[in-house]
Amino acid sequence: xxxxxxxxxxxxxxxxxxxxxxxxxxxxxxxxxxxxxxxxxxxxxxxxxxxxxxxxxxxxxxxxxxxxxxxxxxxxxxxxxxxxxxxxxxxxxxxxxxxxxxxxxxxxxxxxxxxxxxxxxxxxxxxxxxxxxxxxxxxxxxxxxxxxxxxxxxxxxxxxxxxxxxxxxxxxxxxxxxxxxxxxxxxxxxxxxxxxxxxxxxxxxxxxxxxxxxxxxxxxxxxxxxxxxxxxxxxxxxxxxxxxxxxxxxxxxxxxxxxxxxxxxxxxxxxxxxxxxxxxxxxxxxxxxxxxxxxxxxxxxxxxxxxxxxxxxxxxxxxxxxxxxxxxxxxxxxxxxxxxxxxxxxxxxxxxxxxxxxxxxxxxxxxxxxxxxxxxxxxxxxxxxxxxxxxxxxxxxxxxxxxxxxxxxxxxxxxxxxxxxxxxxxxxxxxxxxxxxxxxxxxxxx
Numbered sequence: 436x437x438x439x440x441x442x443x444x445x446x447x448x449x450x451x452x453x454x455x456x457x458x459x460x461x462x463x464x465x466x467x468x469x470x471x472x473x474x475x476x477x478x479x480x481x482x483x484x485x486x487x488x489x490x491x492x493x494x495x496x497x498x499x500x501x502x503x504x505x506x507x508x509x510x511x512x513x514x515x516x517x518x519x520x521x522x523x524x525x526x527x528x529x530x531x532x533x534x535x536x537x538x539x540x541x542x543x544x545x546x547x548x549x550x551x552x553x554x555x556x557x558x559x560x561x562x563x564x565x566x567x568x569x570x571x572x573x574x575x576x577x578x579x580x581x582x583x584x585x586x587x588x589x590x591x592x593x594x595x596x597x598x599x600x601x602x603x604x605x606x607x608x609x610x611x612x613x614x615x616x617x618x619x620x621x622x623x624x625x626x627x628x629x630x631x632x633x634x635x636x637x638x639x640x641x642x643x644x645x646x647x648x649x650x651x652x653x654x655x656x657x658x659x660x661x662x663x664x665x666x667x668x669x670x671x672x673x674x675x676x677x678x679x680x681x682x683x684x685x686x687x688x689x690x691x692x693x694x695x696x697x698x699x700x701x702x703x704x705x706x707x708x709x710x711x712x713x714x715x716x717x718x719x720x721x722x723x724x725x726x727x728x729x730x731x732x733x734x735x736x737x738x739x740x741x742x743x744x745x746x747x748x749x750x751x752x753x754x755x756x757x758x759x760x761x762x763x764x765x766x767x768x769x770x771x772x773x774x775x776x777x778x779x780x781x782x783x784x785x786x787x788x789x790x791x792x793x794x795x796x797x798x799x800x801x802x803x804x805x806x807x808x809x810x811x812x813x814x815x816x817x818x819x820x821x822x823x824x825x826x827x828x829x830x831x832x833x834x835x836x837x838x839x840x841x842x843x844x845x846x847x848x849x850x851x852x853x854x855x856x857x858x859x860x861x862x863x864x865x866x867x868x869x870x871x872x873x874x875x876x877x878x879x880x881x
Contacts, residue, residue, distance in 0.1 A: 436692040437479070438598045439488045440591075441518035443511055443542070445534045446494030448526045449554040452581035454478065454491035457591060477691065482591050488691055490514040496534060497541040520548040520594050523571075527556040527578065531567050539571040550594050551576045557583050614656075615784050618667040618697035620721070622713050625705040626733040630767035631655065631668050659777060667693040694720060698828065699727045699784050699862075701776070702757075706734045706742070706764070710749040718754055725829040727783035727863040728760045731776055735764040759855065760862050783862025787828045791858055796822040796832060803853045812841035820872075829864040839869035 440457070442450045458478035476491040492514050493507040515521055521542060525535060542549050553565050556578035568576040577593060579586035619627045634657060655666045694700055700721050704714055721728050732746060743764075750762065761779040765772035800822045809817045818837045825833040832854060847867050855865060 436696055437486050437488050438519045438595060439490065439517055439692075440594055441490045441492065441511075441514040441521045442524055443492055443495055443515060443521050443538065444524035445496075445526075445532065445538065448524045448529075449581045450524050451476075451491055453522075453524060453552070453554060453579070453587070454489055456581050456584055456587045457487075457489050479691070480591070482588065482595070485595055487591075487595065490518060495538055497537050515542070515545065515547060518547065519598055520550065522550050522552050522590070522594055523573065525551060525553045525568055525576075527553040527565060527568075531570065535571065539573055543573065548597055549573050550590065552590055553578050554581055556580055557585055614663045614665045615780065616665045616667065616696065616698045617780060618693040618700045618726075619703060620694060620700055620717055621703035622705065622708075622711065622717075625703045625708075626767045627668055627703055630703065630731075630733065630765075630773065631666055633767050633770045633773055634666070662781060664780075667697060691720065694724055694726060697726055698787070699729065699780050701780065702728055702730050702760075704730065704732045704746075704750075706732050706738050706746055709746055710753040715753050718757055722756060722864055725864050725866070727787040727829070728757060729763070729776060729779045729783055729862055730754070730757060730760050731763045731765050733765055733767050736766040736769055736771065759860070759864070779862060786858075786860045787830065787863040789827070789830060789858055789860065791824045791830065791832070791854075793821070793823040795857070796824065796854070799853055799857055800834060800850070803850055807846075807849065809842050809846045812838065815841065817842045825868060826866075829866055830858075830860060831866045831868060833868045833870055835870050835872060837872055839871045842869055 442454055444450055454476065457480045459480065478489050478491070480487050480489055492511040495511040496508050497512075523538065523542060525531075551568060551571065551573050553568055553576050556565065557580040565576050565578055577586060577590055579590050581587065619631060621627055635655065655668065657664045657666055702714070702718055702721060704710060718728075730750070732750070735743070738746070761782070763772060763776050763779060765776065767773065800819055804819050809819065815838045817839050819834055819839070819842075820836040822832055822834045825831040834850070847869075850867055851865050854860065854867075
């Protein structure tokens with residue numbers, strides 16, 4: 436799973452700016468789920484071959500006893516608990532404050548791996564002007580400038596160095612056959628644990644809800660009709676302990692990690708709540724990750740016909756980008772409609788890993804062009820010559836030809852529909868890449 440880095444510090448030290456640098460985007464709110472306080476943001480970053488998740492927090496006052504500052508402190512404590520390493524951001528120009536000492540004492544008590552980053556240090560000499568930060572007793576101080584992008588790469592390398600990163604791999608059983616790794620994702624209280632317990636035939640996940648502890652996503656092994664599954668449940672991430680009671684009962688980080696490491700994701704919706712912004716954000720992250728997906732609407736028995744029509748309409752509009760996924764209406768509590776979900780999961784995994792031969796892809800491409808040519812761009816019309824498979828999980832189809840940079844998104848969707856129908860690609864995203872052939876005579880003079 437991806438390592439988690441939490442950015443912690445007092446207000447106005449540049450944590451959000453550093454967050455944007457580490458995620459290489461100006462849109463800091465990558466996973467802005469409903470129910471989270473605005474000052475906690477989650478995003479993904481990558482440096483070299485290493486990917487990571489970053490948590491941006493609000494100003495931290497560990498000893499805050501009331502009001503909004505207490506809630507911000509609780510959220511930061513949650514972020515620190517979830518993190519593998521903490522970057523303690525300081526203001527190099529303002530110097531140390533009493534609040535910095537309080538944060539340092541809190542981090543020291545936890546024993547978390549901590550890296551000190553003195554921000555706003557552009558044009559400053561590390562040896563003299565940053566020496567006071569060593570009083571915190573948390574080790575080396577690294578000068579950075581998030582606004583100017585100075586020292587960020589080195590800071591990330593230092594933060595990731597002690598984590599012992601390893602590439603995630605598919606789970607393989609004793610017979611050498613791949614297990615289907617299934618993540619069950621969704622908002623709190625949509626019935627994820629209830630559904631998994633219904634599959635297992637026992638109340639297996641309740642015992643994992645321990646107060647005051649940080650828990651990873653719970654993995655449960657299951658075999659059905661000769662196919663082995665590894666189910667990752669994100670419902671066990673709720674904190675009933677006193678420390679986390681006022682914070683949202685859903686860990687965004689663990690859900691992102693579960694989605695990243697899965698082969699198929701079951702997106703579970705709540706029929707009584709409809710499709711919320713949080714559902715749409717999770718669905719968008721699944722699509723961005725390229726994971727095969729099955730959509731199930733739980734608590735279908737708890738609403739009437741009119742409400743059902745509203746839910747179906749909201750799915751068609753708000754989750755239109757997942758129209759390739761199969762949709763199921765279930766009741767996990769009553770164990771109604773859950774059997775077909777298994778078939779959809781296997782179908783989605785099969786589609787995501789399907790092999791597509793070059794002759795068939797090329798034939799489909801040429802037939803599509805004959806049926807409807809791509810739109811002309813100026814004096815040129817894109818010429819699509821042949822296609823081949825460029826990857827799987829998700830499937831990638833690479834199309835070669837001339838002037839393909841002028842192929843419109845609408846025409847790509849037209850081609851996608853043709854390919855999906857031929858290869859029965861239900862439940863998986865499909866990516867089409869255009870590669871324009873290089874003319875060898877372009878660079879030659881007369």
